[in-house]
Amino acid sequence: MAKLHRLISVVLRLAAAGAAAAAAIIMVTSHETTSIFGIEIEAKYSYTPSFVFFVVAFAVTFAYSLLVLFVRPGSTASRLVLLSDVIVGMVLVGAVAATGAIAHIGRNGNTHAGWLPICGQVRAYCSHVMGALIAGFVSLIVYFLIIMYSLHAVAEPLCSCH
Amino acid sequence: MAKLHRLISVVLRLAAAGAAAAAAIIMVTSHETTSIFGIEIEAKYSYTPSFVFFVVAFAVTFAYSLLVLFVRPGSTASRLVLLSDVIVGMVLVGAVAATGAIAHIGRNGNTHAGWLPICGQVRAYCSHVMGALIAGFVSLIVYFLIIMYSLHAVAEPLCSCH
Numbered sequence: 532m533a534k535l536h537r538l539i540s541v542v543l544r545l546a547a548a549g550a551a552a553a554a555a556i557i558m559v560t561s562h563e564t565t566s567i568f569g570i571e572i573e574a575k576y577s578y579t580p581s582f583v584f585f586v587v588a589f590a591v592t593f594a595y596s597l598l599v600l601f602v603r604p605g606s607t608a609s610r611l612v613l614l615s616d617v618i619v620g621m622v623l624v625g626a627v628a629a630t631g632a633i634a635h636i637g638r639n640g641n642t643h644a645g646w647l648p649i650c651g652q653v654r655a656y657c658s659h660v661m662g663a664l665i666a667g668f669v670s671l672i673v674y675f676l677i678i679m680y681s682l683h684a685v686a687e688p689l690c691s692c693h
Numbered sequence: 694m695a696k697l698h699r700l701i702s703v704v705l706r707l708a709a710a711g712a713a714a715a716a717a718i719i720m721v722t723s724h725e726t727t728s729i730f731g732i733e734i735e736a737k738y739s740y741t742p743s744f745v746f747f748v749v750a751f752a753v754t755f756a757y758s759l760l761v762l763f764v765r766p767g768s769t770a771s772r773l774v775l776l777s778d779v780i781v782g783m784v785l786v787g788a789v790a791a792t793g794a795i796a797h798i799g800r801n802g803n804t805h806a807g808w809l810p811i812c813g814q815v816r817a818y819c820s821h822v823m824g825a826l827i828a829g830f831v832s833l834i835v836y837f838l839i840i841m842y843s844l845h846a847v848a849e850p851l852c853s854c855h
């Protein structure tokens with residue numbers, strides 16, 4: 532039973548790490564230059580603070596997910612893993628929400644604020660950001676499963692005390 | 694000891710509920726009409742999807758925080774409270790992050806995307822949104838404390854098993 536738990540945990544961590552790496556890489560490589568009426572326009576993730584936060588959050592999640600694989604189950608450090616998992620989960624929600632909010636304006640604009648959509652001009656850039664968002668969302672869902680799995684184990688009636 | 698735990702828990706829930714109510718109310722009442730070059734401009738929270746999400750998230754948090762006060766400690770429902778607390782915490786992070794990202798554009802604009810700042814035109818509206826963000830952040834911090842307090846209790850060596 533303990534071996535199955537460990538296997539599920541390792542598979543989930545690797546899945547989360549893979550999706551997080553994909554999210555960070557797809558976002559970092561989002562770059563497009565186009566010209567409108569002779570004026571050159573450059574779209575880059577680093578021009579938007581939320582996108583930079585997204586890259587940092589998922590890069591850290593990638594490294595963290597791999598590091599946690601080396602934590603021995605039952606050790607003192609393993610007690611802290613659930614706490615840090617919850618913190619990582621929250622940071623990922625923040626990164627996806629902030630990026631999603633900006634991507635929504637990029638795609639649809641906001642007529643009341645006078646912000647025009649830009650995805651018509653920089654299609655490849657917008658597709659990249661959308662791809663990064665999807666990969667990030669997958670990583671977030673996997674982290675949500677990891678947290679719920681751990682909390683379920685911790686909150687179940689027959690808990691194993693030390 | 695159990696009584697002290699219960700007291701801390703009740704105080705934290707009431708603080709979270711109060712801050713959540715303040716966040717939702719301040720955001721809902723953010724409304725301003727101004728005219729620029731004879732054109733009337735109306736700023737309202739309902740024009741921005743992220744702000745609507747913010748209001749719904751904090752209204753639900755307010756109701757949830759009060760409801761949890763009626764859950765008897767040690768009951769079956771109390772086991773689910775930690776799980777739902779983590780979910781509520783994540784939703785709050787999402788609401789604050791999305792609203793913060795949009796508020797940042799409202800205040801500073803994004804020259805690369807051609808989005809101009811609007812806070813110079815609708816100062817009262819922007820102050821309201823900023824006030825809602827601060828109240829929301831306080832509620833989020835209190836929820837973070839509630840979750841960490843519960844996780845600490847659950848993960849501590851001398852756990853009380855049933």
